[in-house]
Amino acid sequence: MTITLPQNNFLLEEVYNSPISFVDDEIHITNNNNPKIVDCLKEIYGNDVKIRYIAETNTCPICNAEIGCNGTKTFNLNKKHIIKKQKYYCKNKACQHYFTTKTDKFIPIGCNYTFEIQTEGLIVAGIAYSSYEKKSELINHYLETNISRQTIYYHINKRSEEYLIKKEKEVENLLKNLNIEPTGVYHYDEQVIWVNGEIYFRMTILDAGNNMIISDIIIFHENFSKETVNSFLKSALRGLPLDAIVTDGDRSYPTIIDALGAIQQKCVFHKMQNLMKKVYKKLRILKRTTKNCKDKIEELKKQKQKLKGKKRNKKGRISNKDKKREKLKKQLDTLKNKIKETKVKLKKAKKERDELEKNVERISNIFKSKTVKSAERKFNTLYNKVEHLPNEIQSFIKNLSRDLNRTLNHIIDDKIPNTNNKLEGYYKITLPRYLKKIYRTEKGLNIKLRLNRIRWTERNVIQRKIASTS
Secondary structure, eight states: OEEOOOOOSSSOTTTOOSOEEEETTEEEEETTSOTHHHHHHHHHHOTTOEEEEEOSSSBOTTTOOBEEEEEEEEEEETTTEEEEEEEEEESOTTTOOEEEOOOTTTSOTTOSSOHHHHTHHHHHHHHSOOOHHHHHHHHHHHHOOOOOHHHHHHHHHHHHHHHHHHHHHHHHHHHHHTTOOOOSEEEEEEEEEEETTEEEEEEEEEETTTOOEEEEEEEEGGGOSHHHHHHHHHHHHTTSOOSEEEEOOOTTHHHHHHHHTOEEEEOHHHHHHHHHHHHHHHHHHHHHHHHHHHHHHHHHHHHHHHHHHHOOSOOSSOOTTOHHHHHHHHHHHHHHHHHHHHHHHHHHHHHHHHHHHHHHHHHHHHHTOSSHHHHHHHHHHHHTTGGGSOHHHHHHHHHHTTSHHHHSHHHHOTTSOSSSHHHHHHHHHHSOGGGTTOOOOHHHHHHHHHHHHHHHHIIIIIHHHHHHHO
């Protein structure tokens, strides 16, 4: 009996492609059906149901003559279901071809696992980093199979290139269909990575407008130089619209970016970070000084109060013969002077701290200005009295005077971001700090980065575009 099953949640079109038939106590399915159908049938009819794969046609693949059945071959599908494959022979005596039902459309020859199962390890790796042991546990738990970590390792190494090329092509087509193109404003930065103890640089260009990754490569530290950055930017941005590039404060970037004919926006966050490293160091010293002074004043006050308790209730001038009162007075005067000195020191520390924080706020307001004229006015106010500012602020203002214009381009054009935070965020998501030193081979690291680029593009570029147009 041949039946056509409904196209329900269990039997999607990708799984169910041709009718199945019941023969005696078995279910026969053709090799045109995805092996997922076995899971569906087991779900519907129970694990004890017998399933046999049969050939789609009844003719010999060699001579097209009629074929006959010749027993079966047992097969452990995904190390989960025992099924049978029908064996055949050609009835043409001149041919006498023997063959077994082929399933290589879905299952590689000589393997128990389907192509889909073989890529599960890569799918898990693309979502989050995990050991091969944990990948094995996850896959076995959700797919109810029994795949080992060594098999997953083998599949990832063998199937990764094919899988990644396919996924990257799918993503590329989606970007084209959604008309997602480079906007002309980009982020550029480098991330330091260790591979088997060796230092590598990860060089990345990210589109500031739509989050699209323009280029993302790793290079051995000995091959990294100013010329490398120049060549990378030139080749990656060739033929693309180019208006501005957001970078950190590396001194080699202005020359390179000017040669490309682009505007450079120096990352304000990095600028402020460089300032705050010095300021925080001074603030920590002042904070300790403030705390120590307060503690010292409290301790001196306690000592003073204790001595006052010993004071006799006599009034007037102390007699030269009253040595005890004279000694006590000297001790109290000494404590009083120490408290006074400590309060002066405390006041000075508070004043320095307030002045530092006030000037940091003034510098921050330069970059928050609504117009370049306003930003320059705020800068000049500080620059004109630079010699009277704290040392940490002095050195920053003098350095800022050399490249102020390159930090204010975000005010002129609101399409230019004022920081490289988007690219920093991309690094933290795709390769956070705890993963930067664990990889032992370039291949393993590249697989991880390519998987993360695909996931980033799907979630932060494609889905964002779809959401904005719906």
